Amino acid sequence: MALIRITSPHVHKPTSTAGIMRLVILATLPGILAMTFFFGWGTLINIIWASALAVTFEALCIKARHRPLSFYLKDNSAILTAVLIALALPPFAPWWLTAIAVFVAIVIAKQLYGGIGQNPFNPAMVAYALVLISFPVEMTRWTAPFMLYGEGWNILAFTDTLSLIFGSWAEHADAFTSATPLDEMRHRGGLTTEEAWRASDVLANVGAWHAVSAAYAMGGVLLLYKKIFSWHTPAAFLLSLGGIATFFYIISPDTYADPFFHLTVGGTMLGAFFIATDPVSSATSNKGKIWFGIGIGCLIYIIRTWGNYPDAVAFSILLMNLAAPFIDQYTQPRAYGHKAPKRGMKGKA
């Protein structure tokens, strides 16, 4: 009998980081389906293209850092990042745009900081913010939901989509591009919200966006049920955004969009359930997560309403990523047997 000395605990829950990542990827499926249904094959093609790139970049970086390749590749984190980037980009984003975004996410925002678990910012959002600022034309040209064309459901053929993404963008693009509802609402000129709703084709088809948001929310609820993340961040995020939107909507319904609009268009749901809940770059304690969520919700509303960009999920999340360590210091939970929680950085050596 050759026994070894091992300290407790001796049993382990059969969970793994790879499993968590896989589950999160699966939870994006309803969103992927909805996107494909309303915006065509572009989303799917982008996901495959981005994933292939992400795995390649990840492998190269791990190799360059002399780390065990398969051990790190198996954690699925690169693929999850790629999927989130592909979902955030416009469906007909040209191939090079996706490539740049994935490169920035995997190489710069993740591996240069030390790989998985070490990145202070959400890699997908770093990439998104970078391409949004660098290539505003490509990034703001979304397609209108395909329900607009022809009779009934009629999306662009797969091969056409392929050539659109990997071929020459400029020739065909204009035929399919359209503003997003957030763009419309932002650049409605002197119209009141009511008039904008009546006047705009894009806004008339806002239902597609609602459906996509609902799909993301479904996936998010699945993850909540599986306890992949706690309810604190998404709840605080959505409630604060909804709350502030309601407040301004009550004050002036003509000037400000209604809360339902804010919650169900743009990247709100994707951000609330898949980006803000990224544990690596968010706050730690439950209380901290609530503040983190509230911060994101408020920033989104502020930037959408008074800022220069129609949507603000990426910027808001990045800004709050920056604040997360600070939040952590002041939101230590009250430990068992202590009267009050400890605060600040007293332990600084």
Added chain:
Amino acid sequence: MSKIFAFHGGIHPPENKKQSTRAPIRLAPIPEQLTIPIQQHIGAPAKPCVQVGEQVLKGQMIAEAQGRISVSIHASSSGTITDISPQAVPHPSGLEAPCIRIKTDGQDQWAPHQGLADYRSLPQLELIDYIRNHGIAGMGGAGFPTDVKLHLGDDHIVNTLIINAAECEPYITADDMLIRERAEQIVGGIEIINYLLNPTHILIGIEDNKAHAIRVLEDALRHTELNIDIVVVPTKYPSGGEKQLVRLLTGVEVPSGRIPADVGIVCQNIGTVAAINQAVFHGTPLISRIVTVTGGAAGKPQNLEALIGTPISDLLETAQVNHKTLSRLVMGGPMMGFTIEDDAIPIIKTSNCIIAAVKEEMPPAPPSQACIRCGLCEQACPAELLPQQLFWFSKSREFEKAKHHNLFDCIECGACSYVCPSNIPLVQYYRFAKNEIRAEEAEQRKSDQARQRFEARQARLEQAVLDKEIRRKERAEQAAKTQAAKKASNETAAKTPEDNIKQLKTAAAITRTKLKKALSALEVAKADSSDNIAQLDLQYKQADHAAEEAQKALELAQSGPQVPTTSAAPDIKQLKTQAAVARTKLKKAQQALKIAEDKGHDGADTLRATVVQLEEKSAAAQLAFASAETSTASSGSPLLALKESTDKALGTLKKAEAALETAIANNSPAAEKMKAGVVKLKAKYTEALAAQKSAELNTQTTSAPKATEVPAQNVEQQPTARTPADLKALKQNVSIMRTKLKKAETLFASAEADSEQAGELQQEIVRLTQLHKDAKAQLDAEEAGKIKAAAAQGIDLKKLKIDAALARAAVTKLERSIKKAQEAESAELNALQNELLAAQQQATQFNNTLSQFE
């Protein structure tokens, strides 16, 4: 049913309890050899009270408690003591500890023992002591001496008694089976504890996965008069942790770093309660316990009642453990138990479970991945800590931060490690950090103590030095007093400073020695990099300072008495000597010259020049001496001295002139040089004369106010009174000379043809020119002296002269204006007359002042 207060976190690992509850509790066979550690509890180890080779009976005390926190140890079976030596004991460290080994005789013969017929008749303290002597210690985990917990009444008010039957760790069913089979023992035990603590509530906490046990317990409780609540808590690890159970049952939290008794709560393990019952009612000490032997490798997982000291190997055999599939042997539960490598290790009072695990149920931990801060650990932590933060801090050795994040509230339950998706051995990190901090603190305490000891010693030494100093001062004072007395009697003033100097010398020497000592001590300290460098440095500096002071004092004392003698005297003396030397030299030279001239030597000319030079020097020396004497001799008559020197200078000058004349007459080539010498001598003489005059003036001015009082002084003032006349005479002299010179020049011009006469005349002219120059020089010197004297009184003579002239002019002008005014009968006449008067007054004043100097 009481209310349940949930605690944060917790996990639900697979229970694996059913396997071992199928069979009833069996008695484990008596082993051949019992190994009984003398410390199976927290606190001081018991002290063996048997000898090797001694025969012992079952239940006989073999080691007795010593100290407040300790319990006794008893022989688990009858036999012979074979050994009292360190053996492998159940401990996570795997270290050996002293054990008493008994070779059993198989008789299992009891020592005489008898329970208490009525424990209530016994005073509480005696009953507590009885429990202590029967070796009862906590059987749940830590093994805290039970009597201590029952003896809290003095400083704590206990209102709640909690019986811990939660048994939350997977696999373990020892308490479960105990309740099922021996519930009446538990009730009896609770009654005894109730008698000792008299709590207001009694709660039994039990997890809802022990339905059978709960039923049995409820039945048993019907037979007691006590109001005991069975609180069924949801199955969740670690609800059996003392703090967690307290929270679950009462909603109260045990403050960090305190014990439940501080909030009026006492917890007892249910197995301990049964052991108390057995001890009190039957007199049987704690010599056996129920152990769950289970795990994948156990053929017949079951609970065994094993004697304390039974080797684990015997139990494994009874449970038919398959050694081929056995991969890990764990004592305790899978969450907090520890592995054992040696199956000869004995069962002790706290051993509740042996898990003989196969590889599948306890696989080796996979390599840990990076922490993704998923927060699952935080959701699982029953102490409400931030495990991932603690992990980062422990990993980066930021122990201060870890402490700030309440590392020491971690109960090492392992829940965080259990849920970690990245398989990070979190608890191991925390244990590492805790040990590091503890080691650091111990080190700190040690160094603090060392420092205190050192400081105390240092203070002692310093005090000794001070005392010595005080004594020395006293002695010195005493000595000074006697010295003073001696001095007074002797009245030898000269001796004192010498003595003083001696003393100072000694003092300086002493301080120097001290300084050296301090320096060497400092160097040694520096070399050793000792702690007290700063102190030594200070000492050294002080010594240095003292040495300097002493040296200074000494020097001052030495130089002091000499100062007055060296002040002015040597100067004049020196000058006098110099003057004398110069005179002697001059005389010698003159003699030599005379001889040379007499003999018609060639070198006479050079000698003559030397003589002139020497004369010069002698005169200068004399002059210097004279002036020095006048300036220093305050009581003497400076004027006389000055006059003397002037006369002397005049004499020298005349001699030199005579010599020059002879030289010219002889057509000597040295004539030119001699001429220059004469001129110089003249200048010297003039200087001397001027000095004399100014001195005269000074005496006059200073003595002037006194003149009326002391008539004698008037006699002395005579020379000064002569001054204006002198000046006039000089002026006249100058003009006479000028006239003579002019006459001679005219004669010379007219007598050019006659060469003989011309030569004479030329000589005459030279002489007259010289005389004129002299007279002029004399006059100038005189005037300069006047101006100087006037300046000494704050009056500028030149300015005074000008002012006087202006005043006179103004008077004349006014006189003319008045004349005109009188002629014109002007009205301004009066005013003009007034002005005239004023102008006249002013002019007179100026003239008066001026006349003082002329």
